[in-house]
Amino acid sequence: MAYRLPPSCSLAEPSGFVANKLAGARLHTLPGGRTVVPLLHPQQHGLPFLLTLELHGAAPASTVAPPQPALDRSLYALHYVLAGSGQLARASGGTEQLQAGDSVLMHSGAAACRAGGAGASPDGAHMLEGSPWQLAELVAYMPRQLFEQQQQGSKQQAQAEQQVNEQAWARMLQSARLQPLLAASSSSASVDASSGAAAAAELPEQFVGALLAGARETARQLLLQDHEQQSASSKSPSSSSSRPAGSSSSDSSSSHGLQLPAAMQAAARNLTEWWAEQQQRTCPVTKRTLSELTAFRLPNQTNRLAVQFDPFSRPQVPFISGIEVFERGHRTTPHVHPHAHELFFILAGEGVGFCGNHRFPVAAGDVVVFRPGAVHGIDNGDASRMYCLELMVPNEAFAEFVRAGEDTGNLSGDDLCVLAAIGCR
Numbered sequence: 001m002a003y004r005l006p007p008s009c010s011l012a013e014p015s016g017f018v019a020n021k022l023a024g025a026r027l028h029t030l031p032g033g034r035t036v037v038p039l040l041h042p043q044q045h046g047l048p049f050l051l052t053l054e055l056h057g058a059a060p061a062s063t064v065a066p067p068q069p070a071l072d073r074s075l076y077a078l079h080y081v082l083a084g085s086g087q088l089a090r091a092s093g094g095t096e097q098l099q100a101g102d103s104v105l106m107h108s109g110a111a112a113c114r115a116g117g118a119g120a121s122p123d124g125a126h127m128l129e130g131s132p133w134q135l136a137e138l139v140a141y142m143p144r145q146l147f148e149q150q151q152q153g154s155k156q157q158a159q160a161e162q163q164v165n166e167q168a169w170a171r172m173l174q175s176a177r178l179q180p181l182l183a184a185s186s187s188s189a190s191v192d193a194s195s196g197a198a199a200a201a202e203l204p205e206q207f208v209g210a211l212l213a214g215a216r217e218t219a220r221q222l223l224l225q226d227h228e229q230q231s232a233s234s235k236s237p238s239s240s241s242s243r244p245a246g247s248s249s250s251d252s253s254s255s256h257g258l259q260l261p262a263a264m265q266a267a268a269r270n271l272t273e274w275w276a277e278q279q280q281r282t283c284p285v286t287k288r289t290l291s292e293l294t295a296f297r298l299p300n301q302t303n304r305l306a307v308q309f310d311p312f313s314r315p316q317v318p319f320i321s322g323i324e325v326f327e328r329g330h331r332t333t334p335h336v337h338p339h340a341h342e343l344f345f346i347l348a349g350e351g352v353g354f355c356g357n358h359r360f361p362v363a364a365g366d367v368v369v370f371r372p373g374a375v376h377g378i379d380n381g382d383a384s385r386m387y388c389l390e391l392m393v394p395n396e397a398f399a400e401f402v403r404a405g406e407d408t409g410n411l412s413g414d415d416l417c418v419l420a421a422i423g424c425r
Contacts, residue, residue, distance in 0.1 A: 349386030
């Protein structure tokens with residue numbers, strides 16, 4: 001159920017924020033067997049992007065897999081695996097393992113997330129007992145047109161977002177193979193059969209609670225295996241220790257007369273950067289695991305943001321996303337983003353959001369978007385840490401602000417335990 005407030009909590013029209021809950025949201029079975037729960041809908045909520053929960057199960061042997069959608073560079077797709085395990089199948093060829101806590105950024109159609117693969121249980125066990133699904137992911141679809149207008153003034157920006165809503169959102173759904181949602185609403189009790197989508201029962205609260213509890217045992221074991229392999233490799237003798245006696249680490253190509261002039265070294269670096277950029281363009285898919293993320297404590301605050309993607313970690317990315325950790329008793333200073341939407345999906349814990357003078361509770365499974373111009377923030381209580389998936393669209397110098405804070409390294413063991421049931425004792 002979504003709700004809005006009067007614009008009194010915002011400096012801009014319309015309402016200052018939109019909120020929705022995963023529990024009670026309706027499932028839609030789309031052609032090809034996809035099960036989608038639309039949480040934020042461009043038309044219904046007046047937003048320039050789309051957020052869905054997508055559930056994947058192993059398809060019966062007789063089922064014909066839907067065709068891979070064509071690559072569409074006009075649409076960003078940001079995936080976050082909530083639970084289960086599966087595969088990331090690249091359109092250019094090859095697959096990678098997916099597990100809870102993984103994040104993937106791509107242009108629409110560059111890859112597909114699906115159930116099965118090395119992470120799947122050999123006996124076909126499902127992610128959650130009594131459900132047909134093995135992989136659950138949140139997916140945010142964002143049109144590039146939104147970011148191309150970000151340098152304009154507030155009036156032009158509002159007009160650009162309206163244009164995105166009116167002209168680009170249909171293409172966005174088509175590119176993401178979500179066309180049936182053109183005729184569907186996340187709060188609809190039923191869906192017109194002509195839309196091609198069949199609405200199932202609402203997501204029960206018990207299922208949502210289990211979903212947000214973290215990864216299933218398969219994902220936990222997989223990451224523990226990965227940690228053990230990394231630990232073993234770090235303990236292996238280094239290349240320097242295997243050098244013959246009398247040699248030293250200073251023995252390099254320069255000792256053989258192959259030292260390159262500075263200008264040639266700079267040219268080589270430029271060529272390497274150019275090649276990397278071309279690779280990003282030809283195969284624009286980046287995957288990150290929880291253990292790879294670097295966290296920063298925000299300046300003069302207690303909360304940390306473990307960055308998934310931003311303009312510094314992947315060039316040309318016009319937004320920032322990450323896992324935000326709110327410490328016990330954290331209080332956020334009321335603030336405004338003039339031209340950016342800020343999205344929070346609560347992964348664990350509970351707190352209080354505010355928009356102007358209005359305060360409202362938030363808990364695991366809730367999603368909140370604060371609109372540009374809204375005076376807002378989220379506070380945490382004293383009981384436990386709160387974890388959120390955070391997305392700032394567009395970046396609006398937020399990545400620069402985050403990275404100006406203290407580098408606290410990787411997420412802690414406690415964080416991994418909460419987010420993906422990894423290393424819990």
